[in-house]
Amino acid sequence: MSEPGRWALVLGASSGFGAATALELARAGHHILGVHLDRKATQPQADELARFIREQGREAHLFNVNAADDDKRREVLDRAAAILAERGGGRIAVLFHSLAFGTLKNAVGPDCLTRSQLEMTLDVMANSLLFWTQDLVSRDLFARGAHVLAMTSAGSSVVWKGYGAVSAAKAALEAHVRQLAVELAPREIAVNAIRAGVADTPAARKIPAFDELQALCKKRNPRGRLTTPLDVARWVAAMARPETCWMTGNVLGVDGGEHVAG
Numbered sequence: 001m002s003e004p005g006r007w008a009l010v011l012g013a014s015s016g017f018g019a020a021t022a023l024e025l026a027r028a029g030h031h032i033l034g035v036h037l038d039r040k041a042t043q044p045q046a047d048e049l050a051r052f053i054r055e056q057g058r059e060a061h062l063f064n065v066n067a068a069d070d071d072k073r074r075e076v077l078d079r080a081a082a083i084l085a086e087r088g089g090g091r092i093a094v095l096f097h098s099l100a101f102g103t104l105k106n107a108v109g110p111d112c113l114t115r116s117q118l119e120m121t122l123d124v125m126a127n128s129l130l131f132w133t134q135d136l137v138s139r140d141l142f143a144r145g146a147h148v149l150a151m152t153s154a155g156s157s158v159v160w161k162g163y164g165a166v167s168a169a170k171a172a173l174e175a176h177v178r179q180l181a182v183e184l185a186p187r188e189i190a191v192n193a194i195r196a197g198v199a200d201t202p203a204a205r206k207i208p209a210f211d212e213l214q215a216l217c218k219k220r221n222p223r224g225r226l227t228t229p230l231d232v233a234r235w236v237a238a239m240a241r242p243e244t245c246w247m248t249g250n251v252l253g254v255d256g257g258e259h260v261a262g
Contacts, residue, residue: 007090008240009033009080011067011132012098014046016201017151020229021096022060023052024237030093031059033080035067037101059087067099068124070131077135084141091143092136094240097129097150100203102169104162118165125169130176133191137184145242148184148191150177151232152251154259156195162208174251181249190245194236197227197255223256231256 008025012018013034022032032053036046046062053060061083065072084090102121105113129150136142155163156170174193181191198217204210214226221227235254239247253259 007031007033007084007092008094008096009035009092009132009136010094010096010098011035011128012100013062014038014042014049016098016100016203017196017199017229017232018096018098019045019049020233021098021236022049023056024230024233025094025096025240026053026056026058026060028237028240029058031087031090032061033076033083033092034060034062035076036062036064037066038064067132068120068128073128073132073135077139077141081139081141091146092141093143093146093242094236095132095136095142095146095148096236097132097148097173099124099128100151100201101125102166104166104206104208105164106162107164113165118168121165122169122172125166126172126176129173130180133180133184137187142187142189143242144188145245146189147240147245148177148180148189149236149240150191150193152177152193152195154195154198156251160207160213177251178249185248188242188245190248192248193251194232195251195253195255195259196232197221197253197258199227199229199232201229217258220261221256221258222261225256227255227258 006029008030010018010022013022014036038046050060050062063076101124103117152170155167177191177193232254
């Protein structure tokens, strides 16, 4: 029988920050519900993650669907609610949002951003946080002392080449975090954004001139290296406890001092 209340829902679970965090949360005692979007070529990495989680003695239920699709979200949560009920009425202790799918184009000029590309980027990388949280609340699936954690970046407030749509999405994501933090405080649910340092992930490699960006950040970071998904995952696993839910409504730097080093 699984332990009630020790479940995590990870959006963007199959690679990068999501995969690392799912595994670390499993090591810390959470069973994992994961949402990812993979084609046949990349599905094996999701299968491998599930195997790693189960090797920790935890359950792994991964759903290969578009997390920004309303119907698919409801289907996943219907199944999640059934799984939790079967396991004795457990609740979601951690919602980790790490959806990194958007358009990387300039705002003006040839082949610039279109309305549909901008709206898609905002919907996937920002607004989906709100809709998943709404549905978890309405279904009473959150545990008291739960944590909602969403991955933002320094790009929410600075300009990188081709990053405009994602920058707008990250800024919107941080606004959702603030609003949700206040509205969910009476339920004892903490909501924070994580501003990781620049990391070499599949999503980051798609940023134009990423090689230049990572070289700059390595030089700037006081630790002399990039952030890794494991850096963030270990921090999440260490702090995502009911005792720390008084900390809410923040953008929390997990970057080895990169941001403040300028």
